[in-house]
Each structure stands twice: as C-alpha cells, then as structure tokens.
Amino acid sequence: MEYFMEAMRRYADFNGRSRRKAYWMFILFNIIFSFVTGVFDELTDTIIISTVYSLAVLIPQLSAGARRLHDTNRSGWWQLLWLVPIVGWIVLIIFLAQDSQEGENDHGANPKEVALESATV
Template sequence: MNWYLEVIKNNYANFSGRARRKEYWMFTLVNTIIITVLYAILMSSIDMYTGEMSSLGSIAGIIIGIYSLAIIVPSLAVTIRRFHDQDKSGWMFLLAFIPAVGGLIVFVFMCLEGTKGDNRFGPDPKA
C-alpha cells in the first residue's frame, strides 16, 4: 500500500526519473484491487430479474467514474517512469495502442529489469 500511496502523493504527475518494477507492480496491484471491489459492489447492486440498480450501485458507478479519471495521470506517469528505468523513451507507452498485441508488448516491457546504475533518465532507483 505504501508504494501505491507514494505514486499518488509524491509522484502523481511526475513523468521524469525512474520507477523500479516493485513500485510499478505494487501500484498496479492495489489499483486493480480497488477497481475490482468497486465493480463487485456495482454488479451486486443490480437486480438479476429486473435489471434495476439500487442506489448503492449508482453511487459505486459514480465513484468508479471519478476514480478512473483521477488515476489516469499517475498510471501514465508510473508507466513512463518504468520505461525510463529501462533507458527507453516514455513514448514507448504508445505501443499499448497497437490493436490486439500492444498491451502484451507493454506488459512484457514492464516485467523487464531496469538498467543497472545511472542512465539518461536519472540514478538507479534501487541504489
């Protein structure tokens, strides 16, 4: 949870520097858990027979929308800093928009180890 809060509080829109794998994956894990819980609340509030949603579902839907908008910038920032850790340009993020395989390509890059020592984007975050 500390890694998630670190990205939100201190690196919300920080696109410079480097992010180690642990920072990226802990942020992604907590983010996924939050979204999953919110969607579970949303889906459980829908009546299976009538398809009507309770007021709790409406609130959950609004919270999902607000949270999704609020998390775009830090998600993009930590992904770009993860590319920087591998001495690659943040523009590599655009690979995610290649239909069918783009997300997989970015996933593989996010799993790769960063460059050891300093690179053009800053000092080694593990040091």
C-alpha cells in the same frame, strides 16, 4: 500500500525512474481498488464511483508507467502501445516487466543501486 501512495503523491512527475516492484505493486492495488469500486457500483446500480476512481488514477498511472519505462531506458511515449490491441499490449508488458538498466541512464540513477547504497550507510 506504500507503493500506491507513493505513486499517487508523484502523480504529475513524469521524470526519473521507478523500480519494477514499485510499479507492479501500484498496479496490483489499482486493480484491487477498481474491483472494489466496481462491486460497490453494482450494489448501488450506478457507475459513478468506479468512473470517478478511474479518472482519478489515470494521470498517476501514466506517470508511474513513464517512470517504469525510464528505468529500462525507454521513453514514456512507449505507453502509446496500449492503443495497439494484443501485440502492443504484449510488447509493453514485456518492457514493463524487464529488470532495471544497470547504472545511470538518461533519466537518472538506478533506484535499486540508490536503495542499496542508502541501506549500507
């Protein structure tokens, strides 16, 4: 839940890098909450709750994806591959699942290395 809340706090921050675990935990909780809102909408015979939730997490999801792509030294604009059915989705999932680029890149310091340094101090 910590990763989900962190992504929501940084909802408009498209700069920097985000670890693979942080991104995929955000996606996991997003799927769970989407399922729950969908079930609630089915029970109440509306689509209001799931629609409001989907709109509320749209920008945080884009910013988390951009930070994750930055961690692999790619531009956040690669997320436009979501618009290309099947092939684009597969390529983007591979990009999002790749390990962090070692060391510092154009988007900042490696969050894994920063976490390791702060843990040893």
